[in-house]
Amino acid sequence: xxxxxxxxxxxxxxxxxxxxxxxxxxxxxxxxxxxxxxxxxxxxxxxxxxxxxxxxxxxxxxxxxxxxxxxxxxxxxxxxxxxxxxxxxxxxxxxxxxxxxxxxxxxxxxxxxxxxxxxxxxxxxxxxxxxxxxxxxxxxxxxxxxxxxxxxxxxxxxxxxxxxxxxxxxxxxxxxxxxxxxxxxxxxxxxxxxxxxxxxxxxxxxxxxxxxxxx
Numbered sequence: 001x002x003x004x005x006x007x008x009x010x011x012x013x014x015x016x017x018x019x020x021x022x023x024x025x026x027x028x029x030x031x032x033x034x035x036x037x038x039x040x041x042x043x044x045x046x047x048x049x050x051x052x053x054x055x056x057x058x059x060x061x062x063x064x065x066x067x068x069x070x071x072x073x074x075x076x077x078x079x080x081x082x083x084x085x086x087x088x089x090x091x092x093x094x095x096x097x098x099x100x101x102x103x104x105x106x107x108x109x110x111x112x113x114x115x116x117x118x119x120x121x122x123x124x125x126x127x128x129x130x131x132x133x134x135x136x137x138x139x140x141x142x143x144x145x146x147x148x149x150x151x152x153x154x155x156x157x158x159x160x161x162x163x164x165x166x167x168x169x170x171x172x173x174x175x176x177x178x179x180x181x182x183x184x185x186x187x188x189x190x191x192x193x194x195x196x197x198x199x200x201x202x203x204x205x206x207x208x209x210x211x212x213x214x215x
Contacts (some may be wrong), residue, residue, distance in 0.1 A: 010064035012192045016057045019196060021201040025051030030207070042160060046206055047093040050199070052085035075126045079133050083116050086140035093147040096157065112136070130180065141173040148205075158213035164205030172198025 027047040031037050037044065059078035062068040091109050098105030119132040147165050152162030175195030183193045 009189045009192065010061045012189045013057050013061040013064060014094050016192060016196050016199075017054045019056040019062065019197055020057065023199065024048070024054065027206060029201065040095045042092050042095075042157075043206060045088050045095070046203070049088035049092075050089065050203070053199070054083050056081035056085065070074075070126065071124060072129070073126070075129050076120050076123065079129050081116070083120065083133060083136060084088040086137055087113055087116070090140050090143055093143045096147050096151060099150050112139070132176075136177060141176075143171060145173075153211065155210075155212045157162045159209060161205045161208040161210045161211070164208055165202050166205075168198045168200070168202030168205055170198070171195075171201060174198070 024047045027043040029049065031041055031043040032049065034041075034043075040043075047120050059068075059074060059081065063070060063074070068074055087109065090112060094105035094109055116133075116136045119136070120129060123129040123132050148157070148160075148162035148165040148169070150162075151157045152166065156162075173190045175193075175198055178191040178194065179188055182188045198213050
């Protein structure tokens with residue numbers, strides 16, 4: 001068991017937990033206030049995703065603050081929290097494209113979830129957890145960007161701003177994939193702030209309506 005020395009990055013991660021959870025709570029509040037709300041609504045799905053991502057960031061903060069040890073099982077839990085958050089986002093894209101074929105969409109989500117869990121459970125080192133999780137994160141981000149960019153260009157989903165969501169998702173993806181190289185340079189906090197900026201913009205996109213919604 002190796003207790004790491006406290007790393008100042010945990011302060012940024014605590015900030016991320018607070019901001020991401022607040023965004024999730026705000027989306028959940030808006031969803032509950034709607035006259036009609038369903039568990040397949042985008043605000044609800046993204047609220048769930050944000051809460052899970054916040055939980056993953058909380059695990060990161062315990063590592064970097066020196067509270068928890070760098071052990072594989074905790075790193076796997078952290079990956080599962082983040083992976084489940086991505087799965088909720090992926091399901092949000094499925095609700096857009098598989099309106100008439102919900103069963104097929106649900107089966108794809110189940111398959112994605114099972115494969116992700118198997119990959120994380122089979123990982124025998126923390127490095128492998130990161131390596132195995134990366135393709136799943138990439139799929140989630142690509143589906144997010146493609147879905148909301150196309151929806152915006154086709155003037156669909158008038159209750160959310162697809163372009164803003166797409167910009168936020170792209171920034172968040174850059175932040176996620178910069179973590180490993182920036183960690184080697186000792187400035188991983190930069191990637192954390194980039195990721196946080198992307199999440200804030202994405203959340204705004206779920207609240208702001210596009211110009212064509214008034215048409």
